[in-house]
Amino acid sequence: MSAQTPSITHLRARARLQDQITLAKSRLVIIVLALVGILLVVGLGATMSASSVEGILGQSDRLAVFKRQVRWVVVGILVMFAVMRVPYTWWRRAATPLLGVSIFGLLLVPMFGSTRGGAQRWIELGAITIQPSEFSKLAVVVFLAAVLTDRKERLGELQQVLGPILLAVGVTCALVVLQPDLGTAVIIAGSAAGLALASGMPMRFLLGGGAAAAALAALSTVAYPYRRERFACFFDPLADTLGSCFQLAQSLLALGSGGLNGVGLGASRARWAFLPNAHTDFIFTIIAEEAGFIGAIVLIMVLAGLAVTGVMIAYRTGDMFACLLACGITAWLSVQSVVNVGGVVGVIPVTGLALPFVSVGGSAMVAAMAGVGVLLNIALTAPVASEPGEKRADV
Amino acid sequence: MKGQKTGIGVKKRAAGRSIDIRLLTVVLLFIGAWATIGYRLFQIQVVDAAGYREAAEEQRVRVEETSAARGTIYDREHRKLAVSIESRSIYANPRQIRDPVEAALRLGGILDLDIDRLRDRLDSDSTFVFVARQVEAEQAAGVEELDLAGIHFLVEPKRVYPSGVRAAHTVGFVDIDSKGIEGLESQYDELLTGIPGRVLAERAPGGHVIPHGRYEVQPAVPGADLLTSLDREVQFVAYRECLETLEKTGAKRCTVVVLDPDTFEVLAMVVAPSFDPSDRSELDAASGILINTAVRSVYEPGSTQKAVTVSAALEEEVVDWDTQYLVQDNIEVVDGACENEEVIGCFNDFSPHEPQLMTVRDCVRYSSNVCTVKIGQDLGSTHLAHYLDSFGYGRVTGIDFPGEAQGAVNLPNGCLTCPASASIGYSLSVSPLQMAAVYATIANGGVRMTPRLVTGIVDGNGVNRLPSSPSERILSEYTARRVRLLLKTVVDDGTGTKAAVRGYTAGGKTGTTRRFDQDLGVYTDDYVASFVGMAPVEDPRLVIAVVIDSPQGDSVLERTGGAVAAPLFSEVMEASLHQMGVRPDAR
Numbered sequence: 001m002s003a004q005t006p007s008i009t010h011l012r013a014r015a016r017l018q019d020q021i022t023l024a025k026s027r028l029v030i031i032v033l034a035l036v037g038i039l040l041v042v043g044l045g046a047t048m049s050a051s052s053v054e055g056i057l058g059q060s061d062r063l064a065v066f067k068r069q070v071r072w073v074v075v076g077i078l079v080m081f082a083v084m085r086v087p088y089t090w091w092r093r094a095a096t097p098l099l100g101v102s103i104f105g106l107l108l109v110p111m112f113g114s115t116r117g118g119a120q121r122w123i124e125l126g127a128i129t130i131q132p133s134e135f136s137k138l139a140v141v142v143f144l145a146a147v148l149t150d151r152k153e154r155l156g157e158l159q160q161v162l163g164p165i166l167l168a169v170g171v172t173c174a175l176v177v178l179q180p181d182l183g184t185a186v187i188i189a190g191s192a193a194g195l196a197l198a199s200g201m202p203m204r205f206l207l208g209g210g211a212a213a214a215a216l217a218a219l220s221t222v223a224y225p226y227r228r229e230r231f232a233c234f235f236d237p238l239a240d241t242l243g244s245c246f247q248l249a250q251s252l253l254a255l256g257s258g259g260l261n262g263v264g265l266g267a268s269r270a271r272w273a274f275l276p277n278a279h280t281d282f283i284f285t286i287i288a289e290e291a292g293f294i295g296a297i298v299l300i301m302v303l304a305g306l307a308v309t310g311v312m313i314a315y316r317t318g319d320m321f322a323c324l325l326a327c328g329i330t331a332w333l334s335v336q337s338v339v340n341v342g343g344v345v346g347v348i349p350v351t352g353l354a355l356p357f358v359s360v361g362g363s364a365m366v367a368a369m370a371g372v373g374v375l376l377n378i379a380l381t382a383p384v385a386s387e388p389g390e391k392r393a394d395v
Numbered sequence: 396m397k398g399q400k401t402g403i404g405v406k407k408r409a410a411g412r413s414i415d416i417r418l419l420t421v422v423l424l425f426i427g428a429w430a431t432i433g434y435r436l437f438q439i440q441v442v443d444a445a446g447y448r449e450a451a452e453e454q455r456v457r458v459e460e461t462s463a464a465r466g467t468i469y470d471r472e473h474r475k476l477a478v479s480i481e482s483r484s485i486y487a488n489p490r491q492i493r494d495p496v497e498a499a500l501r502l503g504g505i506l507d508l509d510i511d512r513l514r515d516r517l518d519s520d521s522t523f524v525f526v527a528r529q530v531e532a533e534q535a536a537g538v539e540e541l542d543l544a545g546i547h548f549l550v551e552p553k554r555v556y557p558s559g560v561r562a563a564h565t566v567g568f569v570d571i572d573s574k575g576i577e578g579l580e581s582q583y584d585e586l587l588t589g590i591p592g593r594v595l596a597e598r599a600p601g602g603h604v605i606p607h608g609r610y611e612v613q614p615a616v617p618g619a620d621l622l623t624s625l626d627r628e629v630q631f632v633a634y635r636e637c638l639e640t641l642e643k644t645g646a647k648r649c650t651v652v653v654l655d656p657d658t659f660e661v662l663a664m665v666v667a668p669s670f671d672p673s674d675r676s677e678l679d680a681a682s683g684i685l686i687n688t689a690v691r692s693v694y695e696p697g698s699t700q701k702a703v704t705v706s707a708a709l710e711e712e713v714v715d716w717d718t719q720y721l722v723q724d725n726i727e728v729v730d731g732a733c734e735n736e737e738v739i740g741c742f743n744d745f746s747p748h749e750p751q752l753m754t755v756r757d758c759v760r761y762s763s764n765v766c767t768v769k770i771g772q773d774l775g776s777t778h779l780a781h782y783l784d785s786f787g788y789g790r791v792t793g794i795d796f797p798g799e800a801q802g803a804v805n806l807p808n809g810c811l812t813c814p815a816s817a818s819i820g821y822s823l824s825v826s827p828l829q830m831a832a833v834y835a836t837i838a839n840g841g842v843r844m845t846p847r848l849v850t851g852i853v854d855g856n857g858v859n860r861l862p863s864s865p866s867e868r869i870l871s872e873y874t875a876r877r878v879r880l881l882l883k884t885v886v887d888d889g890t891g892t893k894a895a896v897r898g899y900t901a902g903g904k905t906g907t908t909r910r911f912d913q914d915l916g917v918y919t920d921d922y923v924a925s926f927v928g929m930a931p932v933e934d935p936r937l938v939i940a941v942v943i944d945s946p947q948g949d950s951v952l953e954r955t956g957g958a959v960a961a962p963l964f965s966e967v968m969e970a971s972l973h974q975m976g977v978r979p980d981a982r
Contacts, residue, residue: 021543055597056603057599057601057603187917196423197412197417197420198417198418198421199414199417200417211762233601252439252447253447253448253450253451253454254451255439255440255447256440256443256444256445256448256450256451257440257444257445257447257452258440258444258447259441259444259448259453260438260440260441260444267607269451269455269597269605269608270451272454272455272598272599272600272603272605273599273601274451274598274599274600288436288440292440293436293437293440293441296436296440297433297436299431300429300432300436301429303429304425304426304429307422307425307426307427307429308422308426311418311421311422311425314418315415315418323414323418327418327421330421333422334425338425338428338429338432341432342431342432345432345435345436345439346435346439347431347432347435358964370397370568
């Protein structure tokens with residue numbers, strides 16, 4: 001093997017390898033784009049169906065919500081491609097300032113935020129409304145990926161990991177829970193847990209942290225009566241189809257009505273003011289009612305496929321920061337999907353979250369698309385481990 | 396970057412493998428979560444789907460009744476007496492009303508409602524309260540202009556009565572929900588109502604019909620129209636004359652029944668004072684103003700009864716019309732009753748007179764009580780009772796009208812005064828309709844039928860003429876004609892001259908009785924003045940019974956049937972015969 005003067009064959013072999021790597025990378029990118037594209041299309045279709053009734057009953061523009069969401073999808077796609085062009089390494093340098101901005105944004109909410117449905121989560125900027133907590137998810141994931149990569153040699157030491165986790169996850173979650181928005185806190189904690197799990201942190205820390213988070217979640221559930229009721233509904237949803245359980249009960253009735261084949265696209269009955277938040281938190285219900293079990297399973301496979309692809313991107317890279325960031329973003333999007341759909345079908349308590357890429361909502365759409373942009377940049381530019389032993393070096 | 400083969404590399408390799416396992420764990424966790432959700436979905440959407448689907452449908456599917464259009468009531472010339480139109484009602488959803496006080500003030504002003512009570516209703520916790528039902532079009536438009544939040548409209552059928560007060564007692568009326576509660580509206584309510592339709596539809600909670608959902612319509616079957624025998628013009632004339640008589644005489648009530656003796660169809664049935672059948676809000680029902688006295692109240696017929704006594708005596712050939720009686724001005728049925736001036740057992744003529752010979756004709760013409768009692772005695776109480784029964788005393792006529800009074804006949808065995816009383820129209824009670832039917836039998840050549848108001852029903856299958864009632868002969872043709880001629884003498888130069896009808900021969904009988912107070916059980920100082928008669932005499936086209944309750948006047952003579960009721964008979968008869976185009980048969 002003459003290393004000094006590479007032979008033509010050698011160069012050809014290298015080029016071929018390079019081609020294969022590029023091909024593999026672009027394959028992952030195409031898969032991610034395809035899956036996200038499917039979710040966006042399904043989301044817009046379901047939005048059109050679910051939100052039109054509000055317009056009909058209110059005698060206003062039945063496509064108003066749909067049109068607004070189309071604009072948000074366009075913005076989201078632009079943001080995704082823009083973020084895709086930002087080298088992922090930039091995020092590592094920006095991690096701390098980003099977290100600072102995120103916490104600052106959350107601090108603005110109690111001061112200037114607007115209140116809807118008893119929760120103060122939004123900041124109004126002229127015509128658009130921003131939900132800072134949606135962007136906190138990305139900030140926390142970026143920060144943790146950066147810090148844990150910095151300290152990768154000392155992940156076994158509690159004092160090394162506890163501080164940053166408490167700062168990022170603890171403070172953010174606390175601010176979010178106060179809004180109150182327990183659901184988003186659960187997502188942040190969940191994506192942090194996914195990221196931490198991948199980092200190679202000792203299991204005892206993870207289990208301890210998980211137990212602490214569960215205890216806090218339980219405590220805040222007990223503290224609020226409406227959460228207690230929702231929790232009780234989770235066990236017996238049909239006991240009170242009109243009272244506090246009506247959301248879940250109506251969701252189950254709609255799902256059951258959909259049956260195997262669905263009632264047909266655009267023919268949902270639940271959207272006729274039976275199911276509240278049909279185009280936001282419960283959009284999965286509308287899809288499953290219209291497209292049936294078959295459609296619902298396809299959608300679940302797309303969501304699960306996105307999780308697998310995201311982890312694949314994390315797996316392929318030899319850069320630990322890229323790996324953790326990809327894993328964190330994937331965990332964020334997947335935990336949110338699981339918590340949303342799980343709540344809608346009654347597997348876990350309803351928390352009031354958007355289904356990423358599908359539900360109506362501007363901030364959530366833009367944040368999720370930005371997350372995908374980061375993921376795509378990693379897939380395209382992060383160094384690939386040529387053999388397993390060389391993976392996840394800090395480059 | 397690559398190719399490092401140091402100890403650290405080995406360590407990294409171990410760390411890398413550990414991270415791979417961790418990543419695999421993350422993937423497996425998500426796949427596990429999605430699998431759990433998928434399994435749960437399978438349970439809901441496939442295994443248990445039917446139960447959920449049923450429960451969901453149950454909360455969507457609503458069945459609503461659609462009311463059938465209520466039938467129209469026509470007179471004999473197809474003129475409308477009662478008809479349903481669409482009107483608007485105003486209701487409120489109090490939960491949508493921001494300022495009940497202001498809303499009440501503004502609505503109350505337009506609708507003329509009590510503001511305080513309206514405010515209380517608008518302030519309630521319900522989601523539906525009526526503000527005003529079936530309002531005038533201008534009022535609804537005015538409220539619409541206010542454009543108040545929480546105020547809504549709905550279209551409701553409203554019953555209107557083109558004949559108004561003039562036929563209120565006969566046509567009857569409906570309640571606010573168009574359910575017949577009086578008169579023909581009540582009698583034929585089921586036919587008029589029709590069969591309500593049904594709309595089964597999937598609806599949103601607010602009531603909006605969900606497109607593409609189940610939608611099944613069972614149309615309402617409209618109510619049938621009634622063709623009545625009433626003649627609006629005759630009805631109107633009779634009502635007008637009644638009002639005039641009430642004004643002239645100060646009487647309490649005027650009741651008129653006009654029958655066609657050939658068919659026993661009621662051409663008019665009038666009670667005055669009357670009321671507006673479409674707005675009864677100011678009425679005091681306890682005053683009895685709603686009662687159709689023609690059918691529902693009874694009185695002692697008095698002298699009009701004499702036609703029956705004489706008919707029976709002639710038919711049984713107990714007397715001929717030239718048979719003479721020696722008539723004093725009183726007659727004792729109980730020994731010594733007249734000498735002792737007792738009320739019971741002594742019958743007096745209207746005014747004192749010397750004993751004189753009177754033929755049966757004269758008895759009727761001058762309405763002698765004493766003479767008629769004698770004829771009654773010759774007839775015998777068994778025969779009298781038989782004829783009373785044949786003429787329908789003590790039984791309902793069977794007219795198609797609700798709540799008919801049957802009257803009473805008081806002829807117990809051993810009662811000495813009762814047959815005498817009965818022969819001159821006391822100790823028995825009849826309704827004006829019953830009396831009209833008695834005279835209609837005489838007018839109809841002795842054949843009795845059942846009086847009726849409705850002659851045909853118009854439904855989806857077309858016009859259905861109702862068969863006339865079975866007829867029953869009570870008197871021979873011959874007797875009936877002779878009685879009519881006797882009655883003619885009353886009008887020609889007897890007690891009923893004021894009943895004479897210009898251009899037509901007329902026959903009839905006056906009646907004047909002390910008014911019996913049902914509640915107190917005593918005779919009062921008031922009178923019931925009546926006249927029952929027919930014209931033309933040879934072939935009567937109309938029978939009219941007029942009963943005036945408690946006419947006032949300085950002397951008794953001004954309060955008799957001949958003075959009060961006969962002129963009304965004359966006016967109504969003349970106008971009605973003209974109206975019907977009957978050829979005059981007299982000079």
